[in-house]
Amino acid sequence: MAANYNNSAWFYDRLSKMIYGKALVHSQVCLLQFIPPESRILIAGGGTGWILEEIANIQPSGLTITYIEVAPKMMELSKKRNAGNNEVLFINDVVENVPLPDDFDVVITPFLFDNFTEGNFQKIFAHIHNGLKPGGIWLNTDFRLTGKWWQKVLLRSMFLFFRTLCGIEANKLPDIWNTFERYGCREIEKAPFFGDFILSVVYKKQIRN
Numbered sequence: 001m002a003a004n005y006n007n008s009a010w011f012y013d014r015l016s017k018m019i020y021g022k023a024l025v026h027s028q029v030c031l032l033q034f035i036p037p038e039s040r041i042l043i044a045g046g047g048t049g050w051i052l053e054e055i056a057n058i059q060p061s062g063l064t065i066t067y068i069e070v071a072p073k074m075m076e077l078s079k080k081r082n083a084g085n086n087e088v089l090f091i092n093d094v095v096e097n098v099p100l101p102d103d104f105d106v107v108i109t110p111f112l113f114d115n116f117t118e119g120n121f122q123k124i125f126a127h128i129h130n131g132l133k134p135g136g137i138w139l140n141t142d143f144r145l146t147g148k149w150w151q152k153v154l155l156r157s158m159f160l161f162f163r164t165l166c167g168i169e170a171n172k173l174p175d176i177w178n179t180f181e182r183y184g185c186r187e188i189e190k191a192p193f194f195g196d197f198i199l200s201v202v203y204k205k206q207i208r209n
């Protein structure tokens with residue numbers, strides 16, 4: 001069953017700022033400078049869509065963005081965002097159901113993969129990976145456990161909260177970071193946030209697999 005973030009759409013951004021301050025925003029904004037001009041971009045799981053405004057602050061025109069978000073209420077908020085003169089195609093569906101072209105220059109997956117069990121994560125990862133052209137840029141931000149006790153507590157509380165309220169299927173993190181490595185994606189740049197708990201990475205997809 002797909003996660004339904006509808007119930008949290010109206011307070012999601014405020015809640016995340018209460019818990020993480022600006023870390024969730026900074027961890028995504030720091031990656032946006034790696035978007036080449038004129039790129040065709042896929043954003044999967046964009047939430048309330050504030051990232052569209054941050055992208056437009058850096059590149060106000062020339063980008064073609066496919067924005068896929070499953071929760072209708074998140075989508076409603078996203079459509080009200082000022083994306084500058086960038087072209088945005090909004091698709092209200094789960095990303096795994098959307099046939100993707102195989103030539104996106106950039107894909108962005110911000111806190112998307114932590115929603116899934118390992119099996120679904122692997123399928124969705126493969127689907128998005130197919131959509132990115134060889135040599136394309138993948139901007140991923142998500143949680144990771146680096147051995148600190150409070151990370152486990154916070155993660156467990158988040159899973160419990162979003163499972164109860166939004167029906168997310170996950171109760172632990174899938175193997176996100178090793179999977180990029182297994183697919184041969186090359187790390188170009190990375191930055192930790194919130195005491196290592198959040199990692200932002202710029203990957204480049206292998207030219208040949």
Ligand SMILES: C[S@@+](CC[C@H](N)C(=O)[O-])C[C@H]1O[C@@H](n2cnc3c(N)ncnc32)[C@H](O)[C@@H]1O
Nearest residue numbers: 003005045046047069070071074094095110111
């Ligand atoms: C944890 S929230 C992160 C939102 C946003 N990226 C942010 O950082 O503020 C995950 C988002 O992914 C969406 N989502 C979950 N599963 C999805 C799927 N299979 N396809 C597309 N969107 C999905 C949810 O509706 C939710 O808005």
